[in-house]
Amino acid sequence: MAEDAKLPTLEDMQHWTWVMGRAQQLMMESGIPTAPSDLPAMPTAIPPIPGLTDPATLKRTENFWADSLNLWQRFLDPAKASDHVESPDHARDKRFKDPAWRENPVFDWIRQSYFLISDHMMQGIDALHGVDEKQKEQIRFAMRGFLEAMSPSNFAATNPVVLEKTIETRGENLLKGLQNMLADLGKGQLTHTDPNAFEVGRNLAMTPGKVVHRTDLYELIQYSPTTDKVLAVPVVIFPPWINRFYILDLTPEKSFIRWAVEQGITVFMVSWKSADASLSHIVWDDYIAAQIETVDVIRDTLDVPSVHAIGYCVAGTTLAATLAVLAARGEAEKVKSATFFTAQVDFTRAGELLNFIDDEQLETIAKLSPDGFLDGRYMALTFNMLRGRDLIWNYVTNNYLLGEDYTPFDLLHWNGDTTNLPAKWHLSYLSDLYRDNLLVKPGALSAGGTPIDLTKVKTPAYIQAGKDDHIAPVESVFEITRHFGGPVKFLLAGSGHIAGVVNPPTQGKYQYWSNPDRVETLAEFIAGATETKGSWWPDWIGWLHDQDDATVSATGARLPGEGKLKAIGDAPGEYVRAR
Structure with a gap:
């Protein structure tokens, strides 16, 4: 034995015995067995696997x-x-x-x-x-x-x-990490950020406004103007119901909604209800009908002929179907323009999420939804698995093994604020769109009895994609330009599915690429694109003004609750708080 090597003292041995005993106690208190039992028998032989014994493999x-x-x-x-x-x-x-x-x-x-x-x-x-x-x-x-x-x-x-x-730390990190792990097991979800650092209405979703309309499926929020004049055509935002709407209304300095209001826009936001057994009957037609209803409600309360619509992710996919339905019914003029944040209509190149779409996995999802809705924690796990190194194992190391405190991060708080999904709709969405790609086949799908044909959509469209988006890959988002029949502007933003969208100009982060030429392929777009540093939001607001630059006074119905729709309650409403 080397001269500088030291045997552990009695005190050391007692301490480490206490650490192991405390760890065992924590696991027993949580109901987790500390030793495996009834293990299945190991296979006696490994079956041959094709491709592993040929000369190339050897x-x-x-x-x-x-x-x-x-x-x-x-x-x-x-x-x-x-x-x-x-x-x-x-x-x-x-x-x-x-x-x-x-x-x-x-x-x-x-x-x-x-x-x-x-x-x-x-x-x-x-x-x-x-x-x-x-x-x-x-x-x-x-x-x-x-x-x-x-x-x-x-x-x-x-x-x-x-x-x-x-x-x-003499093992304190492992005990603290074990407590973190047991807490996560208890709630059935991995923690990414300090759970007490943020609260909706306290330091998130703070843009002033009123809930002016409510159904069993959604609340409609109208935000208070901060300018004397506003664009005559209002904007309605349809967020994805897979997450809470406030990704676009994070802390004030990151809020897209607050920024849009400050640019002189009358902004409405849909806040979807997290599904429970009462929404087990909901299908995709109901979300399309809700979008059309929202457009009509806003047109009526402001007495305007049309609105600008924004659809984010799955709500953008639905907005495309909504535009097709309106076109087929001769009502396309109700939507002046449509903006798509990282949305897909053609799922041929939909990325790694396609790995979760087959008959066996769809059957599993059905079994996980006995009450007619899918627990949002399953979807959160799916998205975490797409970036397991960053969103799972990074936290296992830092918070379970090193026992570090969770860092406050508003975006990750939102990411963990899950919503439940109507099972019937979710299964049909995965099978009809991801698996069978029916949305781009004219007439293959319908809503409310109206066939959907995207080629009939002539509404001017602004299509934003994220360069590093792993949920809606840029190659997939670009396909919208092939299917719409009207004028489209495609813009490629730096970063991914969230940071590529939520990129306030004041932060001076990332960049975007634009190309005024009409191109047939993404490669052609990139080859002729011009890079601009910073946020793409100013480019979008300029495009919106190009569609209609008329303004009106921010009075009367432009003030939430002062028009035909009376205020039901303050923003951010009740549905965003429901668990």
Whole structure:
């Protein structure tokens, strides 16, 4: 034994015994067993897997062992290690940003071994034969999720940062992390931010306004003007009912609604009700009917012929169908223009969410909805899995293993504020649109007895997509330009599904690309696009003025509750608070 090595003292042993005992007590109090029981028998043989015993696969196996040998040689011989050039992706991996992962030879070897195994497993999937591309992508997605879960950064014994913190705090980090984990298990949802830092109406969704209309499905909020003059044509916003509306009314400095009001716009917002058993009958037709009803209610209360409409994500998909229904009924003039935030109508290239759409998974969703609605926590888990490294395992490491406090973050608070979905509608949406792509087939779908044909839509449209959007990929969003028959303006914003939309001009973040030419493909758009630094919101407001620049005094019905619609209550209303 080395001279500087010390045996643990009795006090040390007593302390660590207490740590383990306290951890066991916490798990017992939560009802979680501390030891496995009734484990299934292990299979006696592994069935052969096509594509794993052919010469090409054996060659990949040979390459794997050769790379493993090279890794060992680098580990044992510092001279060889200095010659090794790490791939950029590995070098930038935030899971291993702490210097201890490289400075300590053992943890450097663990890190590089993980990369080696991960790379070869993914290469093996790419080389599979006899598997169609959709199945291969599903396997690739599942393997990527498995590898992210198996990262050495996710385990205390193989994470040098966690080990150091454990020694430093004498195990307090693990106990605090265990409490965090048990709390999440108790509520059935991963926590991303300080749950007490934000509250709707206190420091979120604070733009002044009134609820002026309410149905069993939605509330309609009208916001108070802050300018003497406003555009004659009002704006109505349809947010996705998969989340709460206040993603567009976060803290005041990030609020799209507050900014739009300050630009002299009369803004209405739909706040959808989180589904319960009373909404089990709701189908897509009901959301389309609600959008049409909202347009008519606003036209009547303000005595205007038309409105500008905005649809975000799934509500944008629905807005496209609504425009088609209005066109078929000869009522297209009710909507002066339509703006789409990261919305899809053609789901051929709908991204990784397609990996969750097959008959077996649709059957599972049906079983999860015995009372006619899907618990929003399931959808939250699905979206988290799309970015598991950032939205799951990052928090496992920081808050479960390191025992760190949750950081206040308004966007993540909204992300965890889930809504339930009507099961009948949700299943038909996944099967009719994601699986069968019926929306772009003229007449394949109808609403209220009216066939839907997107090619009949002539309404001027502003289509925004996010460059890094993983929920509505830019390649998919761009397809709207192929199906509408009217003038369209496509704009590509920096960042993704949320930050690409919620990007106030005052923050000076990101950029956007525009191209005035009529193009046939996304590649042509990008090739001729001009990049502009900062927010795309000013570009949109300029486009809106181009559609109709007339203004009126912000008096009478432009003041919430002063027109035909009387105020029911203050914004943000009741539905956004319902759980």
